Amino acid sequence: MKETQPRIGVVVFPGSQDDRDAAWALGALGAEPIMVWHGEKELPALDAVVLPGGFSYGDYLRCGAIARFSPAMRAVTEFAEEGGLVLGICNGFQILCEAGLLPGVLRPNTSLEFICRDVAVVVERSDTPFTARCEAGQELLIPVKHGEGCYHLPPELPEEQIALRYAPGNNPNGSEEDIAGVVNSAGNVFGLMPHPEHAVDPLLGSGDGALILASLVDSARERLYARA
Amino acid sequence: MRAVVLVRPKAGILDPQGEAVESSLRQLGFTVAAARVGKVIDLEVAAASPSAARAEIERMCERLLANPLIESYEIELAEDA
Numbered sequence: 661m662k663e664t665q666p667r668i669g670v671v672v673f674p675g676s677q678d679d680r681d682a683a684w685a686l687g688a689l690g691a692e693p694i695m696v697w698h699g700e701k702e703l704p705a706l707d708a709v710v711l712p713g714g715f716s717y718g719d720y721l722r723c724g725a726i727a728r729f730s731p732a733m734r735a736v737t738e739f740a741e742e743g744g745l746v747l748g749i750c751n752g753f754q755i756l757c758e759a760g761l762l763p764g765v766l767r768p769n770t771s772l773e774f775i776c777r778d779v780a781v782v783v784e785r786s787d788t789p790f791t792a793r794c795e796a797g798q799e800l801l802i803p804v805k806h807g808e809g810c811y812h813l814p815p816e817l818p819e820e821q822i823a824l825r826y827a828p829g830n831n832p833n834g835s836e837e838d839i840a841g842v843v844n845s846a847g848n849v850f851g852l853m854p855h856p857e858h859a860v861d862p863l864l865g866s867g868d869g870a871l872i873l874a875s876l877v878d879s880a881r882e883r884l885y886a887r888a
Numbered sequence: 889m890r891a892v893v894l895v896r897p898k899a900g901i902l903d904p905q906g907e908a909v910e911s912s913l914r915q916l917g918f919t920v921a922a923a924r925v926g927k928v929i930d931l932e933v934a935a936a937s938p939s940a941a942r943a944e945i946e947r948m949c950e951r952l953l954a955n956p957l958i959e960s961y962e963i964e965l966a967e968d969a
Contacts, residue, residue: 765957770904812958
């Protein structure tokens with residue numbers, strides 16, 4: 661069975677806190693999670709990479725601004741530029757924006773409050789490697805927990821890069837156009853503020869996050885077969 | 889050579905921190921038309937000349953200290969003062 665398990669790297673920065681939840685969820689959904697320390701200059705053979713949530717480098721200066729220059733992020737940037745699948749969750753989304761792998765930037769919530777609760781989000785694009793198990797227009801219940809999740813979009817962002825929106829009336833942080841997650845133009849890099857890894861078991865409130873992570877595992881498995 | 893970098897939210901960018909400060913000042917009875925909150929970064933750099941220092945600090949701002957999408961920056965060299 662081992663050869664059907666895609667290898668998905670989870671990058672661990674100083675201050676990451678959701679790396680283990682992400683690894684556990686990916687493992688439960690059929691992948692082999694590989695922890696990658698932020699000081700690593702090269703990635704092992706991987707079929708996808710996840711940048712987990714947390715407060716890398718203490719969120720100093722701006723969220724993600726320091727993490728983006730870590731050795732592992734240079735390797736992740738190369739991986740993404742070669743078409744590798746990269747998912748950034750919360751702080752991982754912030755890092756991808758700072759690194760220029762995703763458009764836009766995440767700013768302090770307009771309420772200035774740290775928000776930790778379940779929110780309803782709507783899948784805008786079901787034709788990405790990260791949302792293929794969802795249907796366009798499907799509503800998912802996934803928790804957010806962040807102080808800086810207010811998405812500021814660049815003026816030229818095409819509508820088709822908006823993959824996930826907060827459901828009407830559910831925007832928790834003041835994000836422009838209710839944006840909760842965006843993909844890059846090539847479609848291989850996805851960042852979102854909600855935490856799918858905290859919603860993979862209905863026992864804990866919602867299993868909807870598993871749709872996103874299982875989509876990633878499916879896509880990574882296709883990469884594995886192509887690599888073999 | 890010492891320098892001060894001022895990083896500010898760009899005009900038109902929502903600044904919830906500035907708004908909170910503004911409303912707090914009003915509650916204290918001060919008359920305030922607007923408040924914006926930015927950052928100050930004190931630097932000490934080794935450079936051959938003020939112009940070389942300025943060019944180096946501009947590179948720092950572009951790469952790390954400011955996010956050009958939402959922030960503007962100003963560099964003040966100690967010699968300028």
